[in-house]
């Protein structure tokens with residue numbers, strides 16, 4: 001196997017196996033060839049952990065990739081046409097013997113003008129800051145003694161525009177420090193690590209995560225009583241009904257319960273922490289926003305004095321319907337205090353949604369403590385939703401079902 005490709009597969013499998021670094025099909029990795037002519041990069045449709053010699057990558061000509069981002073005429077197109085054009089041009093830049101229709105990551109541009117080996121991940125430990133109101137200041141304090149200062153990238157719509165913005169920021173940084181940045185914190189999005197070898201990149205990644213974690217806290221589950229089968233079945237039925245009433249869809253409801261989930265709902269402000277909208281493009285794409293908090297506020301009593309079930313399907317259906325009315329996608333994750341996390345949707349995708357939601361619990365808990373949660377605003381959400389495959393990717397001949405934002 002080509003040496004550069006084997007390096008890419010190795011680092012992709014290592015980082016892809018760790019849900020604290022990346023959830024679902026998200027994130028992307030790349031390694032450039034020694035002669036600087038080509039770049040191997042993750043392709044859409046395969047998760048990092050599943051990349052192998054046959055699947056999950058493409059090889060592109062670097063000069064072709066750079067010419068796309070530098071093309072001023074592309075920036076002038078409307079969003080929809082622009083992103084479709086970029087995907088087509090990226091496919092044209094491919095120079096390999098891959099026969100599948102997998103296209104290179106839409107975030108290929110972020111990689112093109114950085115060092116030889118680039119990791120783009122969505123680590124919860126970084127997002128706790130990148131999704132906090134004063135996250136930038138906190139990160140600056142944390143990394144102030146670093147020889148090479150991390151670069152802060154204010155939130156930008158993913159895809160071409162983010163690539164363009166990073167190109168500009170990297171060039172300014174280089175003018176100022178005489179070097180390209182090695183660590184880039186992407187507000188409400190994630191992390192970029194850039195290094196001249198895979199091992200240096202992995203080392204730097206570990207160092208950055210360790211530093212970030214040092215000021216964060218994982219809430220404790222303590223002695224939580226696991227839910228009874230009866231309570232689980234009741235909540236499942238209740239959410240199933242509510243989801244059907246609001247959307248007309250018979251969704252499979254999956255149940256998850258573990259210490260991280262219980263630890264989250266035990267916090268006094270847990271309900272409040274779930275109020276801000278989606279924090280990142282990932283949370284919006286996979287989970288349609290934060291998990292909906294169900295029950296547990298005030299335990300109502302029936303007239304006979306017996307506790308009324310916390311899960312009220314009429315009330316949940318009403319909340320889902322009002323999301324739909326506001327042109328939002330209805331929640332698919334529901335946190336029922338004392339019972340667990342419920343996910344509405346195909347069984348195959350449910351564990352991925354759980355991963356995203358659990359990561360969000362950690363981010364929200366810590367961003368809340370760090371001075372407040374910062375979520376995607378309305379325009380930012382609209383861009384991600386519009387950009388999302390339902391409207392956009394299906395139009396592409398090679399339509400794929402995985403995201404790698």
Ligand SMILES: [Zn+2]
Pocket residue numbers: 027107120121122189190404405
């Ligand atoms: Zn991303």
